[in-house]
Amino acid sequence: MVEFALSHAWLVPLLPALAFTIIVFLTRPWPKLSSLVSIVAMLSSFVIATAVALGVFSNPQFIEKPLVYSLRWFGMEGFNVNVGVILDPTSTMMLFMVSLVASLIQIYSTGYMAGDPQYSVFFSYLSLFAASMLGLVISSNLLQMFIMWELVGLCSFLLIGFYTFKISAREAAKKAFITTRIGDFGLLLGLLFLQIKFGTLNLVELAERVPHFANYGVSLGLLTLIAILVFIGPIGKSGQFPLHVWLPDAMEGPTPVSALIHAATMVVAGVYLVGRTLFLFKEVPGAMEVVAFIGAFTALFAATIAITQREIKRILAYSTVSQLGYMMLALGVGSLSASMFHLWTHAFFKALMFLGAGSVLHALHDKADVWKMGGLIKKMPITGWTFVIGGLAIAGIPPFSGFWSKDEILSVTYQYAQHNPGLGYLLFFMATFTAFLTAFYIWRMIFLAFFGPEKEENHPHESPTNMTIPLLVLAVLAAFGGLIGTPWANLWGEWIHFGPVHHGEPALGLMGVSVVLALAGIGLAYRLYYQDTEKQTARSLAEKYNSLYKLSYNKFYVDELYQWFTRTVVDGSAKLIYLFDIKVVDGVVNGLANITKFFGIGFRYTETGKLQTYALVFFMAVVVIAVVMAFGAPISAGVLGGVK
Amino acid sequence: MGTGLNPSYFVALSAALFVIGIYGALSKKNAIAVLISIELMLTAVNINLVAFNKFLTPETFIGQIFAIFVITVAAAEVGLGLAIVIAIYRLRGSVDLDDFDLMKW
Numbered sequence: 001m002v003e004f005a006l007s008h009a010w011l012v013p014l015l016p017a018l019a020f021t022i023i024v025f026l027t028r029p030w031p032k033l034s035s036l037v038s039i040v041a042m043l044s045s046f047v048i049a050t051a052v053a054l055g056v057f058s059n060p061q062f063i064e065k066p067l068v069y070s071l072r073w074f075g076m077e078g079f080n081v082n083v084g085v086i087l088d089p090t091s092t093m094m095l096f097m098v099s100l101v102a103s104l105i106q107i108y109s110t111g112y113m114a115g116d117p118q119y120s121v122f123f124s125y126l127s128l129f130a131a132s133m134l135g136l137v138i139s140s141n142l143l144q145m146f147i148m149w150e151l152v153g154l155c156s157f158l159l160i161g162f163y164t165f166k167i168s169a170r171e172a173a174k175k176a177f178i179t180t181r182i183g184d185f186g187l188l189l190g191l192l193f194l195q196i197k198f199g200t201l202n203l204v205e206l207a208e209r210v211p212h213f214a215n216y217g218v219s220l221g222l223l224t225l226i227a228i229l230v231f232i233g234p235i236g237k238s239g240q241f242p243l244h245v246w247l248p249d250a251m252e253g254p255t256p257v258s259a260l261i262h263a264a265t266m267v268v269a270g271v272y273l274v275g276r277t278l279f280l281f282k283e284v285p286g287a288m289e290v291v292a293f294i295g296a297f298t299a300l301f302a303a304t305i306a307i308t309q310r311e312i313k314r315i316l317a318y319s320t321v322s323q324l325g326y327m328m329l330a331l332g333v334g335s336l337s338a339s340m341f342h343l344w345t346h347a348f349f350k351a352l353m354f355l356g357a358g359s360v361l362h363a364l365h366d367k368a369d370v371w372k373m374g375g376l377i378k379k380m381p382i383t384g385w386t387f388v389i390g391g392l393a394i395a396g397i398p399p400f401s402g403f404w405s406k407d408e409i410l411s412v413t414y415q416y417a418q419h420n421p422g423l424g425y426l427l428f429f430m431a432t433f434t435a436f437l438t439a440f441y442i443w444r445m446i447f448l449a450f451f452g453p454e455k456e457e458n459h460p461h462e463s464p465t466n467m468t469i470p471l472l473v474l475a476v477l478a479a480f481g482g483l484i485g486t487p488w489a490n491l492w493g494e495w496i497h498f499g500p501v502h503h504g505e506p507a508l509g510l511m512g513v514s515v516v517l518a519l520a521g522i523g524l525a526y527r528l529y530y531q532d533t534e535k536q537t538a539r540s541l542a543e544k545y546n547s548l549y550k551l552s553y554n555k556f557y558v559d560e561l562y563q564w565f566t567r568t569v570v571d572g573s574a575k576l577i578y579l580f581d582i583k584v585v586d587g588v589v590n591g592l593a594n595i596t597k598f599f600g601i602g603f604r605y606t607e608t609g610k611l612q613t614y615a616l617v618f619f620m621a622v623v624v625i626a627v628v629m630a631f632g633a634p635i636s637a638g639v640l641g642g643v644k
Numbered sequence: 645m646g647t648g649l650n651p652s653y654f655v656a657l658s659a660a661l662f663v664i665g666i667y668g669a670l671s672k673k674n675a676i677a678v679l680i681s682i683e684l685m686l687t688a689v690n691i692n693l694v695a696f697n698k699f700l701t702p703e704t705f706i707g708q709i710f711a712i713f714v715i716t717v718a719a720a721e722v723g724l725g726l727a728i729v730i731a732i733y734r735l736r737g738s739v740d741l742d743d744f745d746l747m748k749w
Binding site: 607610611612615616 | 666669670671678741742744745746748
């Protein structure tokens with residue numbers, strides 16, 4: 001089985017793709033059958049991915065020497081493109097995680113989407129989404145990865161705009177597509193540079209060639225440019241500042257989609273790509289600093305927005321932006337293992353919380369404002385308590401998964417700070433402060449939604465079993481998924497790393513600080529939103545610091561800034577260019593035509609139609625020629641082409 | 645030779661005939677008269693051809709041969725020209741050239 005899986009790993013993305021085709025062409029009229037096809041394919045993928053994981057993790061040689069299968073796709077002299085499969089601990093971990101989370105989300109969707117007229121279509125999209133993400137993960141070649149990357153973008157467009165009858169959904173889908181496309185353009189340029197300069201896009205070959213970049217006629221400056229260009233793609237896809245605006249709007253899609261986008265597919269693609277190309281970033285400290293700074297800034301920035309949002313899914317969305325910032329920070333300080341570890345734990349607790357939020361919305365008939373909820377835990381115990389586990393995990397309370405991964409990131413940032421004191425301590429400070437804010441905003445939401453007095457107008461009911469079972473599975477994973485990477489037995493770090501492994505002592509002091517911060521955050525949320533049942537303090541704080549509150553509630557007006565930019569700068573310059581086109585470009589063409597027409601009208605009157613006029617002209621021409629030939633020999637020689 | 649004839653007489657006669665022909669061709673209203681004027685111009689040319697042949701290269705007959713060619717071609721041309729004039733006359737009931745402005749702008 002393991003042998004089969006290792007040599008047939010390409011089946012993992014292919015099966016969901018097949019499910020997509022089957023649903024689209026065959027089973028679309030039968031919703032139940034469609035979801036069955038989709039789930040069976042996804043679970044088979046998961047089984048194969050598990051076998052692949054067993055195979056890879058039982059063979060330590062795959063750590064340094066990935067298993068690569070490839071075949072020639074197309075090419076010409078000096079330029080060959082292969083498609084293939086790369087299996088190393090990083091990609092295997094992703095395969096396992098993505099197929100697992102996608103399977104759970106699909107099972108959950110059978111309950112959440114029940115009765116939807118587009119039920120089959122929804123499952124076909126989910127399958128395609130999972131297929132493209134799995135294909136991206138497994139790609140051995142950056143071009144292949146880019147194609148999958150675009151497919152992921154397409155699927156997110158289709159799914160965010162799934163409720164096509166809602167204008168807001170359509171707008172959100174367009175926004176997601178266009179915003180990430182800006183990033184993709186940068187990425188494409190970066191890939192072109194890599195292909196031109198290094199002659200390959202194969203990950204293994206690039207990893208060998210890039211460290212000797214001077215031999216390929218690449219200066220450090222150019223390499224920095226390439227790295228930054230490549231990084232623009234992940235900025236868009238992973239919702240990093242300043243291209244994060246699409247991610248909160250993506251909440252317009254059905255909730256399982258949000259869970260899939262935020263936990264396992266679209267947004268982690270960016271982190272994964274940077275992780276895969278870390279050998280490139282490693283060569284240019286400047287690019288690493290950019291990655292680290294953008295990550296830390298995004299983490300803090302999104303967390304400050306999340307503390308004032310009111311819609312349950314929006315809070316979670318900003319939380320995702322913030323947590324992705326953490327992952328980027330970890331990559332920026334050079335730790336693939338910390339980043340991938342956080343990606344791993346985040347997938348579970350964020351999927352859990354999104355599905356929990358979906359369950360709440362399902363029960364409350366799409367009422368999303370947390371201030372209008374309350375006391376839900378009594379009526380929806382499974383959803384409530386699993387959500388609490390998610391909340392503990394993301395806040396960083398030991399022994400829940402988020403604690404270990406966040407602690408890992410804090411500790412690698414701290415180590416980085418010891419080598420680069422200036423920027424390093426700033427990053428470290430931003431990261432720790434974000435940890436506090438994270439605990440605060442998540443627990444604000446939990447206290448508001450699940451605890452406190454019940455609201456009488458709500459009639460919640462627990463969701464059906466096909467929705468609660470995935471929640472329970474994810475809760476177990478969110479609780480214990482981090483135990484494979486504790487500092488005492490860091491299996492994770494030994495398997496998934498880049499460069500030599502640092503066996504640092506467990507930093508107990510740091511752990512203490514992060515636990516204290518998490519508890520402080522939860523405590524503050526408890527004080528403001530649970531003890532104070534009237535929420536007096538919270539309201540008065542909001543009024544006291546009204547401008548700050550508004551700034552945060554309105555997301556620092558980034559959207560408005562973009563709108564201003566498109567309305568005035570883009571539209572304005574478009575108007576100018578339009579005028580240039582009409583007046584100058586068309587003017588030249590029409591002007592030439594008008595000149596011809598003018599002369600044409602003038603000469604028209606010479607055409608009298610009278611034989612004798614023509615004869616006269618003819619005769620006079622003969623006279624002129626005769627005179628010229630007789631008296632103006634040099635001129636006539638020129639005119640008549642040298643004939644005398 | 646000794647005929648006492650000067651080439652310039654022929655040139656003068658030819659020039660006079662040609663100018664009369666040009667004048668007629670450009671000013672006559674009647675299409676037949678125009679055709680006759682063209683004949684005058686051709687005759688002027690023929691006189692020149694024969695005269696220059698006579699005075700410059702008396703041993704060959706190039707000028708005369710050319711003149712015969714011109715006469716032949718002119719005959720054919722006038723045949724055609726008359727045919728056209730007759731056709732137009734049938735169409736429009738006139739041989740006045742001022743009426744022949746079908747190709748006007």
